[in-house]
Amino acid sequence: MPQSAAFAFGDASTFDQNIANYSAELANLDPVAGPALQGFLSALANADQDKGALLDALEQALATVSISSTAQAAATASSIASSPAAPTTPPAVVHWFLEELEIEGFRGINNEGAPLVLKFKRDCVSSITAPNGVGKSSIYDALSFALRGKIDKLDRLLQAERGQDYYLNRFHPAGVGTVKMTLCPNDGTPAVKLTVTRNRLGQRTVAGHPRADALLAELDREFVLLDGPTFESFMDETALNRGRAFSGLLGLARYSALRQQLQQLCHTRSFNAHFDTSAQTTKKSGLDRTIAAARAAIATDYEALVLERLVPGTSSSDAQARCHAALQAIPTLTSECNGKAFMQISGENCHAAVNAAEGGADKQRLASLIQTEALWKAANRAAPTASDAATLQTLARDREQALAATSGEPLQRLYKISDEVMSAEGWPSDNLCPTCGTEHPNSVLDRVRAQLGHYNEVESATTALAGEWAANGWSDLEELERLTIGDQEALLLGRLKRSGEEGTIGSSEVAALGGHLANIRAQADSELQRLADETTRLSSTMPTSLVSVTRAIEAAQRLQRSWTALHAAEGEATNLSAQVRRVTRLKAFLDQASATFAQAESNMAAARLARVEPLCQTLFNRIMFSPVTPILRKPAGTEELSIGLGTFWTLRDVSAQALLSESYRNAFAVSVYLAAASLYGGAPRFIVLDDVTSSFDAGHQHHLVEVIRTQFARPLQADGPQVILLSHDTLLEKLFNKHAGSPAWSHQRLEGTAHTAVLLQSGAVNKVRDATNTLLNQGRVDDAAPRLRQYLEYVLQTIIDKCRIPVPPDLAFGDDKRTPGEYLNAIKAAVELEDRAGSLILEPAQKQALQMHSATIIGNFVSHWATGQTQAFSAPALLGVMQAIDNYQECFRYEPTPGAQRRFYATLHSR
Secondary structure, three states: OOOOOOOOOOOOOOOHHHHHHHHHHHHHHHHOOOHHHHHHHHHHHHOOOHHEEEEEHHHHHHHHHHHHHHHHHHHHHHHHEEEOOOOOOOOOOOOEEEEEEEEEOOOOOHHHHOEEEEEEOOOEEEHHHHHHHOOOHHHHHHHHHHHHOOHHHOOOOOHHHHHHHHHOOOOOOOOOOEEEEEEEEOOOOOEEEEEEEHHHHHHEEOOOOOOHHHHHHHHHHOOOOEHHHHHHHHHHHHHHHHHEEEHHHOOOOOHHHHHHHHHHOOOHHHHHHHHHHHHHHHHHHHHHHHHHHHHHHHHHHHHHHOOOOOOOOHHHHHHHHHHHHHHHHHHHHHHHOOOOHHHHHHHHHHHHHHHHHHHOOOHHHHHHHHHHHHHHHHHHHHOOOHHHHHHHHHHHHHHHHHHHOOHHHHHHHHHHHHHHHOOOOOOOOOEEEOOOOOEEOHOOOOHHHHHHHHOOOHHHHHHHHHHHOOOOOOOOOHHHHHHHHHHOOOOHHHHHHHHHOOOOOOOOOOHHHHHHHHHHHHHOOOOOHHHHHHHHHHHHOHHHHHHHHHHHHHHHHHHHHHHHHHHHHHHHHHHHHHHHHHHHHHHHHHHHHHHHHHHHHHHHHHHHHHHHHOOOOOOHHHHHHHEEEEEEEEOOOOOOEEEEEEEEEEEEEEHHHHOOOOHHHHHHHHHHHHHHHHOOOOEEEEEEEOOOOOOOHHHHHHHHHHHHHHOOOOOOOOOEEEEEEEOOOHHHHHHHHHHOOOOOOEEEEEEEOOOOOEEEHHHHHHHHHHHHHHHHOOOHHHHHHHHHHHHHHHHHHHHHHOOOOOOOOOHOOOOOHHHHHHHHHHHHHHHHHHHHHOOOOHHHHHHHHHHHHHHHHHHHHHHHHHOOHHOOOHHHHHHHHHHHHHHHHHHOOOOOOOOOOOEEEOOOOOO
16 A cells, blocks of 8 residues: 655645545545545544544444455545546635624623623724733633633643633623624625523533534634733744644644544554554464364374374365264264264264163263363363473563563553543643643653653563463463362462463462472373273273274264364454454554645645745844844654744854743744734634733834734735734733824723623723612612722722823832722822912812812721721712712813813813
């Protein structure tokens, strides 16, 4: 089955088209296994296929196809391969933009009965900012669940932490999370609204469109959702994991997944373990021994019955015919042989006929002696020899020496189980240890397999030991042991048989077994001598003819048993050989199939990498403005991706990981992501970046945003994606606020808590105020108090912003410093300063009311909130605080003209 060196994936073809071509190539590799594997490729690509069941199905396909149909299948496959495929025009890709997002009851967004609604423009760079803990990352998690059905950071938690319990908002009474996405296509057709929900049981539902699941699958691309930890880890990943992630960025995620599945399918250790090839080898040795012993016994008993040697090559039917003739020639037995095949002649009936004619007690005793002697001889003959014991002990010592060079069998079992667990579908990461739950920087699976490699010598010695045990009939010693010791006593072989058959028996156990063998062989020799003596004595008292007839009958019975055993063993050996040939053929096919796919996928990735690298370098340069050139290398035929620096000021071809500082490293990684996303966007034309700017210093934050705005995103890049930035950076928020009037910029700010609600700042204050008053009027103090604090914070911040009240730097830039008390202190200090300077613009009534309302707010709410004593308030008292907050705000407003809408003072000393 030669591998087709010319096979390649079409870069302009869809995944389904390329897989169809690959299926034809599989038929070339094997006309039976190829078509059988074809039907499983889709499930394999989605990691939904049980590999054990697939291996069984492929082996069964090889078992059920006859030679003639195999030849016919080969001819058909050849015909298909030689027929040129009809040219096809790839269907136009529909691009989707995110128009609206609605979230309720999910992660940190409660919003019971009033979902958080975010609207986006396709030709606009959008920013959503919020203090830490308000719900910014919950938006990212909600989109991740909607598109992928999972949240990776929760799924990576230890089982004891029950990450699945934190998908939903813990305060939402309905226990249902809802994410609604409004997607707008670029082909002019109406927008599509998809609704994705999750209930307490973890059940996910998708609705809103006939092909909603398929549409979400199209949108599930690696660069659609990018958070800070993902691109920050890109630099520190192993070359293998980085390469696999990069395949996803290039739009090759399904190819990479299928490649890994095919590699796992033909992984030698797993493949051999599934088909238990070592047990097959041991079984074949046992069958070969059984066949040889049966043939030897047939030759001996044939000569005893027919009185001539069995000619080698004589067929069983001819030999049995000669045996039948020999029995039929004995007058007493003629009637028992007539009309019957040799294997149908009854030994018991023959003995009965002889006894009726001339037998007696002595004849019956002679027959019994001959049977017993034959039984002892067979058991003694089947038992191993002292030389066999010496050989077995040598192999046991060799295995123990090999085992001593490793960490021992318990760890070997642990490594094997770990390999099995991490190779299974659904295991989140090769870096996640299955025993301790720790996410390591390097691949744990690679380490486990390296450790298992150290056990190769042990496994070879184990296989040799098991083979020696089977080949020399140590398990057959059981019959001789039973004859000499009896059923009632503890049999040594019964305790050691399993370890012997598995090849794990120790040298000390073999030594004990060797001594035991010598002892029971001595007893067997003694018993055989006694039986022979009694048989000789009894035969001397009986007519020679009677003795000869009795021996002939016994020889015939032994021949019948031997031929029955021979036919059974030969049939089993034939079936085993056929299975071994099928398994060998299947392994060769899977190796070829995996290698063919891997080469095609690697070549496609290399071609796409060649396009990505120049753009990546351009983006990096425009972010960092330094004489540093990142380079990407993908060794031919591998999944690995290496990174380096072509230039680093005056240095050339040096390590990126060793030399780059944090901002440079992150600029390198984000440049790779942006370059790949711009070239291989596919169906989704929106990208959500969560917290990707916080790891950059202030200057490079602005450079990154400018690169995104001018070189990557719509509208300045007509073919670029719609970009949505999620951030808590104050400087980034100020930048977006500065450009708020531009149609190419959009900014939204969130306020709220996970306990109550997360709302947009625009218009949110009125919603919070109304909801708080409603709760207080209902007497629900515990629910209202957090909303009251939220409302107070917003009002105070609005006063500071509108009146340009100076605040300390730590309050301006530190989210953790923004408490109502700090806001009130800043306002109070600014008012007192302007008052002492004689420039305070507040009217005397406003100044006096300001002190009164401030005292109400501080005395009746802020100081109690800080000590967790809000439960001491009554609902009417908190309604008074709400009124004091509104009145406090009015102290900073004025009427431009009588009856006009009140405005905030421009500063505390001017209008």
